[in-house]
Amino acid sequence: MEPQLKHLEIPSSEITPEGLFLSRRDWLKVAGIVSAGALLAACSPKLRRITETGPTSRNLTPSPVPENAQVLTTDELGDSINTFDEITNYNNYYEFSTAKNAVSSLVKDFNTIPWTVEVGGLVENPKTWSIEELLELDQKERIYRLRCVEAWSMVIPWTGFQLSDLLMKALPLGSARYVEFTTLSDKKQMPGQGNPLYPWPYTEGLRLDEAMQRLTILATGLYGKPLPSQDGAPLRLVVPWKYGFKSIKAIVRIRLTEERPQTFWNIIAPDEYGFYSNVNPNVDHPRWSQKTERRIGELERRDTLMFNGYESEVSALYKGMDLSQDY
Amino acid sequence: MFVHLAGALPLAAIVFSALTGRLGVNPIQEIEQQLGRAALYFLVASLAVTPVYTVTGWQALLPRRRALGLYSFFYACLHLLTFAGLDYSFNIPQILNLLTQKRYIFVGSLAFLLLLLLAVTSFDYFIRRMPMIWKRLHWIVYPTGVLAIIHFAWARKGTLMQLRGDIIQPFLWGILLFTLLVLRLPPLRKAIFQLRQRILVRRSTHRSRETSKV
Numbered sequence: 283m284e285p286q287l288k289h290l291e292i293p294s295s296e297i298t299p300e301g302l303f304l305s306r307r308d309w310l311k312v313a314g315i316v317s318a319g320a321l322l323a324a325c326s327p328k329l330r331r332i333t334e335t336g337p338t339s340r341n342l343t344p345s346p347v348p349e350n351a352q353v354l355t356t357d358e359l360g361d362s363i364n365t366f367d368e369i370t371n372y373n374n375y376y377e378f379s380t381a382k383n384a385v386s387s388l389v390k391d392f393n394t395i396p397w398t399v400e401v402g403g404l405v406e407n408p409k410t411w412s413i414e415e416l417l418e419l420d421q422k423e424r425i426y427r428l429r430c431v432e433a434w435s436m437v438i439p440w441t442g443f444q445l446s447d448l449l450m451k452a453l454p455l456g457s458a459r460y461v462e463f464t465t466l467s468d469k470k471q472m473p474g475q476g477n478p479l480y481p482w483p484y485t486e487g488l489r490l491d492e493a494m495q496r497l498t499i500l501a502t503g504l505y506g507k508p509l510p511s512q513d514g515a516p517l518r519l520v521v522p523w524k525y526g527f528k529s530i531k532a533i534v535r536i537r538l539t540e541e542r543p544q545t546f547w548n549i550i551a552p553d554e555y556g557f558y559s560n561v562n563p564n565v566d567h568p569r570w571s572q573k574t575e576r577r578i579g580e581l582e583r584r585d586t587l588m589f590n591g592y593e594s595e596v597s598a599l600y601k602g603m604d605l606s607q608d609y
Numbered sequence: 610m611f612v613h614l615a616g617a618l619p620l621a622a623i624v625f626s627a628l629t630g631r632l633g634v635n636p637i638q639e640i641e642q643q644l645g646r647a648a649l650y651f652l653v654a655s656l657a658v659t660p661v662y663t664v665t666g667w668q669a670l671l672p673r674r675r676a677l678g679l680y681s682f683f684y685a686c687l688h689l690l691t692f693a694g695l696d697y698s699f700n701i702p703q704i705l706n707l708l709t710q711k712r713y714i715f716v717g718s719l720a721f722l723l724l725l726l727l728a729v730t731s732f733d734y735f736i737r738r739m740p741m742i743w744k745r746l747h748w749i750v751y752p753t754g755v756l757a758i759i760h761f762a763w764a765r766k767g768t769l770m771q772l773r774g775d776i777i778q779p780f781l782w783g784i785l786l787f788t789l790l791v792l793r794l795p796p797l798r799k800a801i802f803q804l805r806q807r808i809l810v811r812r813s814t815h816r817s818r819e820t821s822k823v
């Protein structure tokens with residue numbers, strides 16, 4: 283490991299101003315995670331640069347594809363991608379409706395342009411990004427499983443960039459421990475935010491190392507096209523090894539903090555929805571089982587996989603933790 | 610008969626939705642939830658018969674009460690079959706595990722067993738054989754209703770006690786059930802009945818005064 287890390291170490295003489303960059307230890311940790319991730323590339327989720335628009339339905343034959351492009355139709359475990367129709371008509375987006383099939387018709391007038399994302403908090407370079415600027419970051423397609431806490435799941439071909447790319451441009455301070463995300467607060471566009479039974483606006487959070495993990499992305503597209511509004515346009519988080527509610531939609535603010543951020547579902551029921559919410563078949567929801575899930579489109583239930591099948595990539599983040607306590 | 614038309618409606622709606630692709634992207638859950646809701650509607654309807662009579666004097670529903678209760682049981686059976694068969698593919702070990710470990714399923718199963726007891730003893734044979742205890746036995750419908758609401762609430766993402774999250778529907782049904790149960794309390798029943806009598810008397814004396822003026 284040492285040779286790989288050495289070239290990433292920056293001599294202190296070259297750091298100006300001092301103390302405003304990540305401490306050496308944090309930098310090594312980040313570098314370690316990034317290179318460890320690179321080593322695991324062989325069993326990683328499929329990554330490819332977008333050269334072609336993907337099929338919108340499993341049954342449509344895609345238009346002629348250039349020889350060097352790969353049209354992928356499954357995740358890395360060989361399970362089919364869900365159809366565009368399924369992904370865009372079954373949405374837990376309570377800002378619009380609690381009925382999953384009603385959201386797609388309610389978002390028709392949702393404005394995603396102009397859109398800005400304020401990146402700040404304990405960082406050296408706070409900046410308010412426009413969505414156009416964010417789209418200039420390196421976008422890749424990633425086929426991820428999304429597992430809802432309600433025990434259903436889908437396989438989704440997201441387009442997006444690594445969250446770590448954005449965070450490294452902001453340069454977190456040594457004191458930063460967590461990343462907090464906030465959704466747009468706009469009762470006119472999002473009528474559900476008038477419902478007093480919920481602590482609006484939707485907020486979520488990750489530990490900094492979870493945020494820097496290679497799998498964590500900010501998604502801007504679906505099936506090679508711009509993200510539909512019901513799926514969190516124009517920018518949403520995707521953390522595939524955690525329950526779906528951690529993958530916050532319609533983000534307007536990303537803040538680096540020292541204290542653990544408040545999160546929407548944890549405020550509603552702290553004994554049911556924890557900060558980590560890692561997909562874990564061994565730790566049930568207090569009221570229902572997490573051992574199995576309904577993959578949308580399938581007739582038989584499936585066994586839920588530890589960390590949603592991303593165990594090899596992320597289990598190191600939780601070494602030594604009791605996941606039944608830190609649920 | 611009107612009740613049987615109403616009884617067939619939820620099932621017909623589900624079949625229609627299934628045939629026209631209106632069940633959405635998770636059809637098994639959709640069917641499961643619609644059947645569960647239907648069971649609840651008919652249970653609450655059967656519990657509404659007496660209070661409606663108390664408040665409005667409308668007697669037409671009284672002989673239909675058993676049919677309403679049996680439709681509730683019918684839909685509860687289909688709901689249970691969907692859960693055990695369609696959802697969990699009759700995986701008995703898994704289902705038994707859920708039944709004993711997961712409280713919302715336990716509560717739902719309990720409500721079902723009580724409904725089964727009520728359905729089986731609903732026949733005239735039992736009314737004749739044990740008239741004394743039959744009425745008290747069928748008071749079991751009250752805790753059955755409460756269990757059904759709890760089952761409904763516990764299947765949602767939200768907390769009923771603190772009124773947070775996605776529990777508005779179970780909460781409203783709970784309020785309705787509570788109202789219906791409260792209206793059966795003897796002192797309240799008597800008071801409403803007497804109030805209704807007074808209104809009727811006042812109306813008839815007012816009318817007779819009018820006619821005498823002419």
